[in-house]
Amino acid sequence: xxxxxxxxxxxxxxxxxxxxxxxxxxxxxxxxxxxxxxxxxxxxxxxxxxxxxxxxxxxxxxxxxxxxxxxxxxxxxxxxxxxxxxxxxxxxxxxxxxxxxxxxxxxxxxxxxxxxxxxxxxxxxxxxxxxxxxxxxxxxxxxxxxxxxxxxxxxxxxxxxxxxxxxxxxxxxxxxxxxxxxxxxxxxxxxxxxxxxxxxxxxxxxxxxxxxxxxxxxxxxxxxxxxxxxxxxxxxxxxxxxxxxxxxxxxxxxxxxxxxxxxxxxxxxxxxxxxxxxxxxxxxxxxxxxxxxxxxxxxxxxxxxxxxxxxxxxxxxxxxxxxxxxxxxxxxxxxxxxxxxxxxxxxxxxxxxxxxxxxxxxxxxxxxxxxxxxxxxxxxxxxxxxxxxxxxxxxxxxxxxxxxxxxxxxxxxxxxxxxxxxxxxxxxxxxxxxxxxxxxxxxxxxxxxxxxxxxxxxxxxxxxxxxxxxxxxxxxxxxxxxxxxxxxxxxxxxxxxxx
Amino acid sequence: xxxxxxxxxxxxxxxxxxxxxxxxxxxxxxxxxxxxxxxxxxxxxxxxxxxxxxxxxxxxxxxxxxxxxxxxxxxxxxxxxxxxxxxxxxxxxxxxxxxxxxxxxxxxxxxxxxxxxxxxxxxxxxxxxxxxxxxxxxxxxxxxxxxxxxxxxxxxxxxxxxxxxxxxxxxxxxxxxxxxxxxxxxxxxxxxxxxxxxxxxxxxxxxxxxxxxxxxxxxxxxxxxxxxxxxxxxxxxxxxxxxxxxxxxxxxxxxxxxxxxxxxxxxxxxxxxxxxxxxxxxxxxxxxxxxxxxxxxxxxxxxxxxxxxxxxxxxxxxxxxxxxxxxxxx
Numbered sequence: 001x002x003x004x005x006x007x008x009x010x011x012x013x014x015x016x017x018x019x020x021x022x023x024x025x026x027x028x029x030x031x032x033x034x035x036x037x038x039x040x041x042x043x044x045x046x047x048x049x050x051x052x053x054x055x056x057x058x059x060x061x062x063x064x065x066x067x068x069x070x071x072x073x074x075x076x077x078x079x080x081x082x083x084x085x086x087x088x089x090x091x092x093x094x095x096x097x098x099x100x101x102x103x104x105x106x107x108x109x110x111x112x113x114x115x116x117x118x119x120x121x122x123x124x125x126x127x128x129x130x131x132x133x134x135x136x137x138x139x140x141x142x143x144x145x146x147x148x149x150x151x152x153x154x155x156x157x158x159x160x161x162x163x164x165x166x167x168x169x170x171x172x173x174x175x176x177x178x179x180x181x182x183x184x185x186x187x188x189x190x191x192x193x194x195x196x197x198x199x200x201x202x203x204x205x206x207x208x209x210x211x212x213x214x215x216x217x218x219x220x221x222x223x224x225x226x227x228x229x230x231x232x233x234x235x236x237x238x239x240x241x242x243x244x245x246x247x248x249x250x251x252x253x254x255x256x257x258x259x260x261x262x263x264x265x266x267x268x269x270x271x272x273x274x275x276x277x278x279x280x281x282x283x284x285x286x287x288x289x290x291x292x293x294x295x296x297x298x299x300x301x302x303x304x305x306x307x308x309x310x311x312x313x314x315x316x317x318x319x320x321x322x323x324x325x326x327x328x329x330x331x332x333x334x335x336x337x338x339x340x341x342x343x344x345x346x347x348x349x350x351x352x353x354x355x356x357x358x359x360x361x362x363x364x365x366x367x368x369x370x371x372x373x374x375x376x377x378x379x380x381x382x383x384x385x386x387x388x389x390x391x392x393x394x395x396x397x398x399x400x401x402x403x404x405x406x407x408x409x410x411x412x413x414x415x416x417x418x419x420x421x422x423x424x425x426x427x428x429x430x431x432x433x434x435x436x437x438x439x440x441x442x443x444x445x446x447x448x449x450x451x452x453x454x455x456x457x458x459x460x461x462x463x464x465x466x467x468x469x470x471x472x473x474x475x476x477x478x479x480x481x482x483x484x485x486x487x488x489x490x491x492x493x494x495x496x497x498x499x
Numbered sequence: 500x501x502x503x504x505x506x507x508x509x510x511x512x513x514x515x516x517x518x519x520x521x522x523x524x525x526x527x528x529x530x531x532x533x534x535x536x537x538x539x540x541x542x543x544x545x546x547x548x549x550x551x552x553x554x555x556x557x558x559x560x561x562x563x564x565x566x567x568x569x570x571x572x573x574x575x576x577x578x579x580x581x582x583x584x585x586x587x588x589x590x591x592x593x594x595x596x597x598x599x600x601x602x603x604x605x606x607x608x609x610x611x612x613x614x615x616x617x618x619x620x621x622x623x624x625x626x627x628x629x630x631x632x633x634x635x636x637x638x639x640x641x642x643x644x645x646x647x648x649x650x651x652x653x654x655x656x657x658x659x660x661x662x663x664x665x666x667x668x669x670x671x672x673x674x675x676x677x678x679x680x681x682x683x684x685x686x687x688x689x690x691x692x693x694x695x696x697x698x699x700x701x702x703x704x705x706x707x708x709x710x711x712x713x714x715x716x717x718x719x720x721x722x723x724x725x726x727x728x729x730x731x732x733x734x735x736x737x738x739x740x741x742x743x744x745x746x747x748x749x750x751x752x753x754x755x756x757x758x759x760x761x762x763x764x765x766x767x768x769x770x771x772x773x774x775x776x777x778x779x780x781x782x783x784x785x786x787x788x789x790x791x792x793x794x795x796x797x798x799x800x801x802x803x804x805x806x807x808x809x810x811x812x813x814x815x816x817x818x819x820x821x822x823x824x825x826x827x828x829x
Contacts, residue, residue, distance in 0.1 A: 299710060320712035329710060337710055340703045342770055351700060351711045354693040361692040388509055405711070 004063075005030040005191050006051070006082075006160055011060035013046055020046040021057070022215040028160070033182060033192045035202040035223070038212035038235055044195055047212070048162055051193070052084045053077035065159075081159035085149050085166060091137045097144075098133035101152045123151045127181045141286075143174035150181055154190070161185065162193040167201060168422065171285035171450065172485060179205050199228045200453060211235055235425055244457035245436040250276035255310055255444045256296075256327075256413050263303035264291040266468040273413065278435065278445045280459030282484050288468035289448045290332050293415040296446075297329040298322040309413070323352055328411030330402050332418045332448070338402040339390050346372035346386040348401050352409035375404035379434060396427025403434065414438065416447045420454060432458060452481050464488050522815070523762060523779045530783060534790030541793055548672065554785040555678035556663075556736040558778055561756035562685045563614075563729030565777050566722040568760055569689065571702035571769030572628040574617060574723070577730045577756060579639035581749030584610045584734040586647040589744030592659065593652050599659060607731045613639065614727020618720040628723075636753075643746040652744040663740025674736045681729060686774045698722060702769025758805070759784055762812045784808070 007027030013020050021043050028034050036044050049055035050062070053072035062069045064080050072080070091100050098113075098120035120133035124147070131144055140148065146166060153161055163182075167175050182192055182205055194206055202209055203223060210220040211234040218234050256273040266288040273279050281289045294300045296307065298316040306313050309325050316322050322329070331337035340348050349372040350357060357367040372386050379400045383393055390398060399419070406414060419435065420428045435458065439445055449455045455462060462474040464487035472487035534541040560577055567574045588606035591597040597605070617635055621628045665673040689695035697718050700708040709715045733752070738744050759780030765772025787808065791801045 297710070318712070318714065319710050320714065323712045331710060336704070337706050340700050340707055340770075342703050343700065347696065347700075351696070351708075351713075354696055358693040361694060363691060363693050363696065384509060389512075392509060409712075 003030045004028070005065055007063050008047075008050070009061045009063070011047075011050060011057045011062070013050060013055065013057050019215050021050070024060070024212075024215070024217050026210050026217045026220060028191050028193060029208075030159075030191055031186055031189045032207040033186055033194055033205050035194045035196065035206035035209040036212060037196075037199075037202060037209055037231060042212040042235075043215040044212055045164070046215075048084060048164065048193070048195070051077070051160075052082055052162065078156070081157055082162070083153035083156060083158035083160070084162040084164065085146070085153060086164050089142075089145050089149050091145055091149060091152075093138035094136060096134045096136055097131055097140065097148045097151075100137055100148055101133075101155055103152070119155070120151065123155055127151070127177075127184060129177060129181075143170050143177070146170070146178070147181065150185070154185060154188075158190060160191045160193065162195075164195045165422075166194070167196060167198065172452075172488065173284060175201070198451065198453075199231060202231070203228070232425065245433055247278075247436050247439065247460075250274050250278075250439065250444075250460055254308075256446070257308040257311075258296075259306045259308065261292070261295065261302060261305035261307065263305075264288070264295050264300045266292050266295070266465075269305070269465075269468075269470055271463055271470065271473075273444050273446055275444050276439045276442055277460045278439055278447055278458050280455045280462040281446060281448045281465065282455055282462050283465035283471075283488050285450065287465040287488065289465055290417050291468075292465070293329060293417050293446070293448060296322070296415060297327060299329070323409045323411065326410065326412040327415065328352075328406035328409060328413070329415045330399070330406055330417060330419060332421065334395070334398055334402060334421070339398055341391040342389060344387045345376065345381065345383050345390055345393070345401055348390050349375055349386075349404045349408055352405050371408055372404075375408055376401075379404050379407075380430065394424075394427070396423045396430065399423055399427070399431060400434075403431075407438075412443055414443055414445045416445055416449075418449060418451075419447060420449075420451065452484065455484065456481065523764070523776060523783070527779055527783050527786065530786045530790065534786065534793065538790065538793040541790055546789070546793070550782070550785050550789050551675050551678075552663075552672045552740070553789070554781050555672070555674040556733040556740070557752060557755055557759070557785070558678045558781045559681045559736065560730050560733035560752055561759050561777055561781055562681050562774060563726035563733070564753075564756045565685065565760060565765055565772065565774060566689075566698060566729075567628065567726045568757075568765050568767075569702050569769055569772055570698045570718060570722045571705060572621070572719070572722065573757075573767075574614075574628060574632045574726055575753050576613070576617060576632040576636035576639055577726070578750035578753040579636050579643060580610060580613050580727065580730045581734040581737060581752055582746050583613065583639045583643040583646065584731045585738035585748060586643055586652065586744045586746055588735065589652040589655055589659070589738060590646055592656060593654075599656060603735060606735060607728060610727040610729075610731025610734065611724045612727065614723040614725070614730070615720060617727075618723030621723075622716050622719055640746070640750070647744065647746045649746070655738065655742055655744065659735075660739050660742050663736045663738065664742070665739075674740065677732065677736060681732065682774055682778055685729075689774060694718075694721070699770055702771070704770070755781070755784055758809045758812070761809060780812075 004027050009025050011021050011024045024043070024047065036047065038044050046055065050057050053074040053076055056071040062072060092103065095103070098117040101120050101123070102116050117133040124131045127147060129147055131140070131147065137145055137148060166178060170178060186192060196202060206223045208220055209223050209226065209231065211218045211231060213235060251274055253275040254272045255275050258269055258271050261269040269292060283289050291300070295302050296316070298318045298321050307316060308314065314325055316325065316327070335341060340351065346368055350368045353371070354363060357364050357371065376383065376386060381400045381404065382397050390401060393401065416435070420431050423431065435445060447458060456479050460476060462479065462484060463470060464472045464474070464484060466488055474483055540546055560581065564574055564577055584606045587609055588602050591602040591605055592599055617628060617632055620635065621631045624631065661673060663674055667673055667676060689698065697708065697713050700711070700713065701715055701718050705715055734749065737748060741748055760772065760777055762780030762783055763772060763776030765777060784805065787804065788801060791804065
């Protein structure tokens, strides 16, 4: 257990203007799950790149199984049994699961389809999952794609497996499957370097945890001997007394009511949202939460049922309608649905209100500057200039821009779909503060979240969806992770078969 | 730390984009210098006016195409749109005795309709306009030959010819004035109006644009209608200059216009590029073909050069993007 397989000594890596890694020393033991924790920009990804040979360190040594190297190449790292699973999978969509696993192997021989598929099923069996090895990868859900990715790494006899935010695309039950697989791999002596923003996962799965901050390794701790407060304070360099801000109770006034809403995979959904309330919408991925938000926002049509805004029955046919009625969406996939990445920050902020700030078709640039300055100050958006391309901002600041553009449209009901996905801890705090401030100002929030801590910490009330139906509602005093999970998986039998 | 890096990368980005802007300018100046040295006839008033007159219709059509391309679409059918609009207008005047102003109006309306048809088909069938216009291109070709009865309509009236051959005050070619007006109008629409921003936004990220409350269907129809309109104007200029109308006039313009758009920095994916870049692109191609002709290069050798220019332009574009990406990662 305590045998060191990989250790880095005094690694320094500087890019022009930034020292990404500053005299970092850290070691990884055989057969452990070692979590790397740190805010974005702390140096985790650079560290991974050095271990996987994608980048060369300026100084320092890398020892692997006792042999010392000053640098690695991607090819050589692979030969040493180091495999990385990135957030974006490296799978060929149009090939089968088995073909992906053995891609690039067995050169010089004819590929034996059956043998390959048998070997693949054997690996899947080990993991305790059922995947048809001949299924095309593009037809698999992302959770299974990830398992294919892991299987691919393991069959290459990886001794060190690096996983970068592996749970980001997964639902709660899929995370359990993943953890099971990680434990299996670990028992076979594989070292797993696990990167995640989600603290609760780190406590569930890791043996040790190394906290990084500003390019330095702050501390390596045994997970069993630490707690989340200590980790957070190590990560941000200060103590956070409370993660989730306290809020006064919301009013009884109903601002949004759904009556028997059906469509887009959801059936017969009824719920009420009060002024100043954060209503959490829980459920597994695929339970129909984002689908509901899309319907409320007019992006997808309703089949039947009605939507009442401030007691008035309202027809929402398009996002423009929704915005006109004061309903805004902060979408789940920020980059694909929320941002115009190549456009400037101010372009993005005013996009919802362009028509309003135009006279005779011409955009009033003064008004544009006014609105974008107001919101970037109010939301504390960190950007060198409002003319900066959105692409160049951090995830947290991009998210703030998306919120800013939604608020600029004078929206009262905000649909937050995974408000802090892919955002580091510090920025996450800011988003939480902001959401609290918004409800304090009389906005109402429907928050979809797969992050249990966030869900329990931020919501005033939680509604749980399962397979497109409401499976339960929890008041604040009934909140518990177990309750939510139970309701979310209330008819999960079918899903388990699929896995 | 983050702010410093992003400020740095924005500086680099500005420098690179300046270099890119100047690059196309230098290429044009370089070509002009090159041909001035190689041929004594190149740098003469007559020849330069000639280039302007020859390229004016290309610029006008390319401007129309730019709307579609910036919105993330593509129109391969503009060559046959020119052909169809041109022969229809000519046939109306010569064969059916329609007064010229009315015939021109019909031509412009026809152009808008052809564009709308492309847009509508793309929206309705949910297929990329590249494929749609690959189909409509052939449709328009067929209609054009039926309308012209596969013949050449000779001796267009002088007022028609004026569109392509006329001079205002005896010095400024009318077609060049049309071209300048087109470029200014398009530049204004794209840079200053909310419609222009919608077009860019849609090209940048259609789904995000849709979720921002933009009616993307309407924008798609609009850009194709605008494209059709400008292409019809280009058709009138081209047929006016030719003085006669045949269905074989026009096709090929699409490739010149697309090449010019790439040269000018209008990306295949949409969401970026400026009209003035496109104008430079057209004139680079124009100067190139004019110069090559003056120095007596064979037609087929010219094809090779023009093709290589496109490859270089696209290659340069990709190279820049990769460099930018690399710099950003650091």
